[in-house]
Amino acid sequence: MKYDFNTIEQKWQDYWAKNQTFKAENNSDKPKYYVLDMFPYPSGAGLHVGHPLGYIASDIYARYKRHQGFNVLHPQGYDSFGLPAEQYAIQTGQHPAITTEENIKTYRRQLDQIGFSFDWSREVRTSDPKYYKWTQWIFIQLFNSWYNKAHDKAENISELINIFESEGNITVKAACDDNVPLFTAKDWKAFSSEEQQRILLQYRLTYLAETEVNWCPALGTVLANDEIVNGVSERGGHPVIRKKMTQWSMRISAYAERLLQGLETIDWTDSLKESQRNWIGKSVGASVTFNVIPNATRHPINGSHKIAVFTTRPDTIFGVSFMTLAPEHELVSQITTPEQKVEVEAYIEATAKRSERDRMADVKTITGVFTGAYAEHPFTKEPIPIWIGDYVLAGYGTGAVMSVPCGDQRDYDFAKHFNIPIPNIFKDIDISEEAFADKERTIIANSGFLNGLNFKEATRKVIEELEKIGHGEGKINYRLRDAVFSRQRYWGEPFPVYYVNGMPQMIDEQYLPLTLPEVEKYLPTETGEPPLGNATFWSWDTKNNKVVSNDLIISTKGGAPDMESHNGVYPLELNTMPGWAGSSQYFNRYMDPHNEQEIFSQEAVNYWRQVDLYIGGSEHATGHLLYSRFWQKFMFDLGLVPHDEYAKKLINQGMILGTSAFVHYTIISSPELNQKFYVAIQEKDVVNYKEIVEKHLGDTNLKDAKFLDLYEMHVDVSLVNASDELDIEAFKIWRPEFKNADFITEEDGTFKVKRDVEKMSKSKYNVVNPDEICEQYGADSLRLYEMFLGPLEQYKPWNTAGISGVHSFLKKLWKLYFDDQGFKVKDREPSKASLKTLHKTIKKVQEDIENFSFNTTVSTFMIAVNELTAQKCNSKDILEPLLILISPYAPHIAEELWEALSHKESISTALFPKFDESHVMESTKNYPISFNGKMRFTMELPLDMSKEAIEEVVLANEKTQEQLNGRTPKKVIVVPGKIVNIVG
């Protein structure tokens, strides 16, 4: 019988689906294990061979855990809201829901053919109203919460209102906006309802505020910091500018410290944790307040102003020789003197015009301008000139710095450039060339009460003094900014929000989900509103078939919208939520995906608790993986989840890259020619291509024609064979403009292309489709090969040629069970050698899987099968457990052979075989004997021999004596089980 993989794989995929083999129950006597993949965005291009890598790894682990007797949850779903479907809709008018549905079908078919053990009964889709109902629900919970720093957790906003009513906000320690005014309980009660709401908004965990955002004109939407790469949009590479807009934001900064601390408790890779630490960017220092001197110049400044700065070096405060404000700083216009006004305004305008990218590009150019104003040094009372400069960022700290040129290189450069004095406050340090920033070696001088102190002592002392005079305090600053949560797009979750007098109100939970309305066009409206502004009606309560008009929402009764009485007309929020909204809690929803009453039941979440193993790409380090941790901590504060970290262990799979092929060519044109003439050149001839083309053309009529530069183009990799030779005829059909082209080939007519490793993408024609691989070699071969390619975490190029190795392994495996005569496994006593092979394989496989070293496991299988073939093993006692070992990697063939061994149940119910050391034990060990560190021969010795006995035997040995040649050994080293080394 032949190994007919296509039939076998189809058979078992159908069997698994029909019998719901991998359906997980929310209770079991078995211990639980939760294996999660990052769910895919279903793109129109379908899967290429790089996509399933992580899924194969997690599937192997999930199947392995089932064999270990665990109740395994291994779900899958789709992150189905997103920009590509919307852009496709803009171009074609096709509703994103339809293209998304089609793409999901393709994905599902492709995933199914690889034989994953997903529990599809738990599938979620972020664009499904039944799912995004709960995304909207979480948004409402965030809106109704504030962060109490005293308890270090989120609490209900009603508790904050209680405090305001009894004591105002003076005693409240909350994560809130910086500019909240202080008020008493009496003040609070005197505020209008609208004023109260405005104040509460400054405390809520999701809030509406006018913020400076990253606006991408080409995409017509704002972007979060992690969606910008090198100053351009991550998607499409469009320029991004800063713009002030009223937007929803998430107060993730409230959780900065807990997000940082939580990293200590989870088993994620160091590099990923490090990225998150950098992104959070904690720095410890002090905030210092400087008073602006009202009449330091002929033109007194109106009112009294204070400038707060954040510094990590308060110990250098006596080295301050100027201050610098960001051009966007709000005080700039108030303190600038009339003489400086023109210059300052020109400077502000010039900086505002520069895009983020330009600003990043020339960080070396020093620019700035003097405001004319002075601040007073809190200790020396000396006047300090106030400058503005674009090296100070409005978005970090307070947007103002105290400049200490002797201790900070940027301040130093700025001072040098504008001839500002650079006082030296460091003992025995030369600062004539550059600033001195080494905290460890710092001894303060010329600094009054700080003289002689080191960095630590001086910092403590100066903070103490600042607090005494009310000019500052110790402070911790984080780089992490609140996350902008509004997107001006159609294909995303609508906000459950409407506005009364411009103040946002939450739609009552009973009316969720607020479903996405139909629109004619997916572009912004003519008045510049987001695409949702095009909707003519909204339908929300699908159960009761209630419909409301576009910008109308029905009046409220006691804060909740009342569907029955049509008393008022209020606009709805027209923005939608960003891509990361739907992916920030999906892992918990899988635990109880069909629950319509709650986001998930407490029974379910207390059973599954945490994700035990999460596999996905590292590109989400500062996006999804940070936001989802934030939401989990929030859910924990609400008492909804038992852990405030949702994923115990995380592995980043590396990317599988494509091997692109390129053809070089030049185009010849001359007046005599009607058309352009292409000449393709092999890579080796590229350097001297002009000479070679001329020589090639010889005396033809093209001889005197001019030819253009050399071009390089991607060639479809399917037109190139394993030896990099191009199929020229097929190429000419693929690219008709080359129909009459000349190819400068080898003498034997072959034409070699250039190869390069790049990301797989349609536009590079280097995509390898898993469908073809499954068709030609089978899913088991694909699974094994993807693992065999190299370590899971590593980036590695795909090369289809190598798959024949794993494929012939499967054929050899098959032959252990079936030959031409049929099934050949017998119920007979296994040989000692076969038992040894089996048990050393059990041990190695178990160790490898537990270390996620999947590539070496495949080698282990190959060695085992080769050995058993050589041993002519046909014993059931060996071949049956062997299948269980291989089954996580190649489940289809394992099921088929398992069935041939007369099993009625799926192999997934079988328990992993136990390793028995006695079969592997050897009574003797080969000791390598070396002289002066060089290995000369080996000698078999019993395992239980003592060091001394080994030494004696070795020295008495004939070969040893030969090597020693009459000399007496100086030293003999014996490490039992390892090596004997004799120093002559």
Place this chain on the structure above:
RNA sequence: GCUGAAGUGGUGGAAUUGGUAGACACGUUGGACUUAAAAUCCAAUGGCCAUUAUGGCCGUGCGGGUUCAAGUCCCGCCUUCAGUACCA
């Protein structure tokens, strides 16, 4: 600049944590089977030298060091990839 990861044959990659470097696989070469091809099987395959055979020397990015013994540990460099970037 900073942070993290990594440099091993023609190629992908192994190496029980300091103990015979190159497992396993691809590729290549030779052979068997076949009218032929495919498939399958066998053998060789880091480099150099020697050869009738046994063999010898050099080899894990570079330069040092520790050790009886270093791909692995220490010091100093170089290169590549990824993330981040005027963060006060």
